[in-house]
Amino acid sequence: MNPAGGGVEVVVIATGVANLASVLAALRRAGADARVSRDAERVHRAERLVLPGVGAFGDAMRSLNDGGLAEALRRRIVLDRPTLAICVGHQVLFELSDESPGVAGVGVIAGRIGRLPGAVRVPQIGWNRVATSGSCRLLRPGFAFFSNSYCATSPPDGCDYATADHGGPFVAGIERGALTGLQCHPELSGAWGHDVLCRWLAQTRRPC
Amino acid sequence: MLTRRIIPCLDCRDGRVVKGVKFQSLRDSGDPVDLARAYEEQGADEIVLLDISATPDERSHHLDTVRSVRAALSIPLTCGGGVRGVADVAALLEAGADMVAVNTAAVARPELIGEIASRFGSQCTVLSLDAAADGRGGWRVVVRSGAERSERDALAWAVEAQSRGAGEVLLTSWDRDGTRSGYDLDLIGAVAAAVHVPLIASGGAAGAGHLADALRAGADAVLAASIFHDGDTTVGAVKAALTRDGFAIRP
Numbered sequence: 001m002n003p004a005g006g007g008v009e010v011v012v013i014a015t016g017v018a019n020l021a022s023v024l025a026a027l028r029r030a031g032a033d034a035r036v037s038r039d040a041e042r043v044h045r046a047e048r049l050v051l052p053g054v055g056a057f058g059d060a061m062r063s064l065n066d067g068g069l070a071e072a073l074r075r076r077i078v079l080d081r082p083t084l085a086i087c088v089g090h091q092v093l094f095e096l097s098d099e100s101p102g103v104a105g106v107g108v109i110a111g112r113i114g115r116l117p118g119a120v121r122v123p124q125i126g127w128n129r130v131a132t133s134g135s136c137r138l139l140r141p142g143f144a145f146f147s148n149s150y151c152a153t154s155p156p157d158g159c160d161y162a163t164a165d166h167g168g169p170f171v172a173g174i175e176r177g178a179l180t181g182l183q184c185h186p187e188l189s190g191a192w193g194h195d196v197l198c199r200w201l202a203q204t205r206r207p208c
Numbered sequence: 209m210l211t212r213r214i215i216p217c218l219d220c221r222d223g224r225v226v227k228g229v230k231f232q233s234l235r236d237s238g239d240p241v242d243l244a245r246a247y248e249e250q251g252a253d254e255i256v257l258l259d260i261s262a263t264p265d266e267r268s269h270h271l272d273t274v275r276s277v278r279a280a281l282s283i284p285l286t287c288g289g290g291v292r293g294v295a296d297v298a299a300l301l302e303a304g305a306d307m308v309a310v311n312t313a314a315v316a317r318p319e320l321i322g323e324i325a326s327r328f329g330s331q332c333t334v335l336s337l338d339a340a341a342d343g344r345g346g347w348r349v350v351v352r353s354g355a356e357r358s359e360r361d362a363l364a365w366a367v368e369a370q371s372r373g374a375g376e377v378l379l380t381s382w383d384r385d386g387t388r389s390g391y392d393l394d395l396i397g398a399v400a401a402a403v404h405v406p407l408i409a410s411g412g413a414a415g416a417g418h419l420a421d422a423l424r425a426g427a428d429a430v431l432a433a434s435i436f437h438d439g440d441t442t443v444g445a446v447k448a449a450l451t452r453d454g455f456a457i458r459p
Contacts, residue, residue, distance in 0.1 A: 019305070020302070021275075021301070021303060021305075022278060022285070022306055025282075055327075055332070056329060121404060121406045121428055123330060123376070126210050126213050126253065126406070126428065127210070127458040128209065128210045128211065129209055143459075145253075145283070147284075147307075147331040148331065149330065149331070149375075165209055166210050185284075185306075188282070188283055188284045189282070189283075190248070190282050190283050191282075194282055
């Protein structure tokens, strides 16, 4: 519990290039006591962690490798501590990306990130319809805001997932235990995003 | 399927929303936080907030406006106006912008687009392109809030900006801005065909019919200001009309 009684404590990793203010504002609207950190120990131990992200895969990984944040993130995900990764944060959960060849991701999800399929406007900027597989707990069908050129094109094994379509189907989000990865931006997705964040905050921590 | 965006634009000066005709004759249109909140409730897909401050003192207040709007808003916020360098972009993002539009400074020094895109990503880098018809079937880039016409060809500039890393084009017709005579559809069609990044059309809307024309001409999103500020229509009414016309619109 938060000693101030303000809300559910959430640590948000400052990657240096994310739209941090929007993420913090959305978490606070959802009732969180959101704090920014780049401390690896805090990232590892935090009851709930958010990895926001805009920009390129390679830049995000450089920021995370600096100070051991990537390793702290990997360890907490292995321990199944509640972790929410957004946009490029979601992409770096995978092993590799065509956006930054040769750069290893955090690698907790098997597979690689590719360019959006099809001859469509890229980057994809706007609201897209999200469809969910039946067993998703956090994600619901609706419209979410996307801003991306790269994506996971096929659902990873062992994850519940949501999809959307821009020139072809792509992965809009994944859920696996206490790990949630969202290609869309819940912090910018109006009532749909607010509801996702509220459900995520309401998840109780699992014993580990 | 990706939906078409309806984007109210707030031109801000000294903490107030103003609107002019052809970038001049500004009049007060309200409080930016109140308007942004009202437009989100009406179904706006994004808000564009442009700083048209005349003095450095006014400009320093603008970041407070961005902070206040961000705290109230749960949809994307694109900010622009007076962006001179990477430090200005960082300050706007820190205050709560999600995307940043650059205009005059990039025309003067095109490398700025690459500097912003390589630091913050293309999806954050919006080229704000103000274009005026040259009377010979083409368009020239207009800078300094319409005070100056450059020698740059508008289409060539859009293509160059895209190759330098701009992830979106916010295209305003100087000839139509605030006139309510409809968007410049030839300009929209030409830019939409020249670039592969998303295109926001701006300048000249009087109602849902004009927005539909712009979408048919190739715009991915449409921006309007006075029709919403003056209460002629609402974002919700416009979206209902466009949905009836068969466009993919977020309900």
